[in-house]
Amino acid sequence: MVLAPHDRLHIKHDRMYQWMHDELMVHFAHNDAGYRDWLVKHPSGYVINTYTNPSPSYLKLHHGSCRSISRLQRGARTFTDGDYSKVCGERAELEAYARQLGGSAEPCPLCL
Ligand SMILES: [Zn+2]
Numbered sequence: 001m002v003l004a005p006h007d008r009l010h011i012k013h014d015r016m017y018q019w020m021h022d023e024l025m026v027h028f029a030h031n032d033a034g035y036r037d038w039l040v041k042h043p044s045g046y047v048i049n050t051y052t053n054p055s056p057s058y059l060k061l062h063h064g065s066c067r068s069i070s071r072l073q074r075g076a077r078t079f080t081d082g083d084y085s086k087v088c089g090e091r092a093e094l095e096a097y098a099r100q101l102g103g104s105a106e107p108c109p110l111c112l
Contacts, residue, residue: 053085055101
């Protein structure tokens with residue numbers, strides 16, 4: 001079967017949409033499974049650790065490989081269920097997000 005030009009465009013558009021969709025920033029609150037899954041699928045992504053309701057007073061930027069956000073800390077049972085949540089995405093969009101909140105993403109001294 002030969003695709004009509006219109007169909008080809010359509011497929012290309014869907015792929016582009018998929019790509020953009022994958023790059024969108026995601027906020028994980030009360031969703032450890034989703035957060036861990038995102039880390040596995042985005043090994044070069046970035047993560048902001050913040051309160052459950054993101055606040056400009058605490059926005060810590062980490063690389064996705066940082067131990068402090070990919071391994072549970074001593075005494076912690078959850079990444080996103082307690083007082084904290086995670087915002088995941090590309091570094092530039094996370095920094096823009098922090099500015100939108102009226103704060104700035106503070107780079108983690110361990111990984112950035
Ligand atoms: Zn870090």
